[in-house]
Amino acid sequence: MLHTVHVVQAFAEGQIGGARMAVVAGADHLEASARQRIAQVMGLPTTTFVSRGQTDLWELQSYSAAGEAFAQSNNAVAALALLPQLGAADLGWHRAQAESGVSDLLLESDGAFLKLPPAKYAHVLRDSVTLLQVQHALDLPADHWKRVPLPCRAECGSAYLLVAVPDQVSLLDVVVEPEILQSLCQRLNLAGCCVFALPTRGGDTIASRVFAADSEQSEQGASEIAAGALACYVHDHLGQRTDQLQVDQGEPCCGESRLRLRAILERHDDGIVAVRVGGEVRIWRSFQFEA
Secondary structure, three states, rough: OOEEEEEEEEOOOOEEEEEEEEEEEOOOOOHHHHHHHEEEEEOOOOOEEOOOOOOOEEEEEEOOEEEOOOOHHHHHHHHHHHHHHHOOOOOEEEEEEEEEEEEOOOOOOOEEEEEEEEOEEOOOOOHHHHHHHHHHOOOOOOOOHOOOOOOEEEEEEEEEEEEEEOOOOHHHHHOOOHHHHHHHHHHHHHOOOEEEEEOOOOOEEEEEEEOOOOOOEOOOOOOOOHHHHHHHHHHHOOOOOOOOOOEEEEOOOOOOHOOEEEEEEEEEOOOEEEEEEEEEEEEEEEEEEEO
């Protein structure tokens, strides 16, 4: 039986950048061994298989070339965003089941969006051991905290450490010490560290870089959860009162690896009740496999 594998570009900035991953829709009867073979041939970080099962949930399972992989939130967004383009799902709200749990996603004509709860915060104290560890992990100068707010642990689905730098030049200069960062993330139970340039007042674009807790993974490809936490933080603590933010993720000078995510805040009485994060997903190439 022939199965079509679509390679998608998720969260691209126009025609460049984006996170590339493979998606197989209608994989209900595809056995684990066949899924593994397809993932090995594709050779991408993840190949996500979508099936419907016997429930109203879309069931997602991701593989890397080495074996079954943990399905991250960006896999769910990319996989479900593809379905309306193939005529396999209507626009609107859908639910997806993966190892990480059940997610609510909104499929729109220009992309897909993951719904997340509002962020919960824990601020790093001045003169603390944690602050010194952050400084060493990111190779920041001793006077760094005189120019920016202190770091903050923000939990929005998963937890990320949010670290501000003054501008995009400083963002480009960030150099990570992987072992120190990994130790910090383990101690604070973090998925990673999101470093961002302070936005201009009234601006609706934030430049950021996301570093994974796993030192072997280094700079992280796509994280809607980090973007969601960041959007909540700049609203709650930096006074950015816009309902929509654009989060540009990746090194500012590297267009080919840049990601563009959109964060939409759902507010009530000026407080955030939920945040939707995602972006554009388009088909790059399609292949057929017999399995």
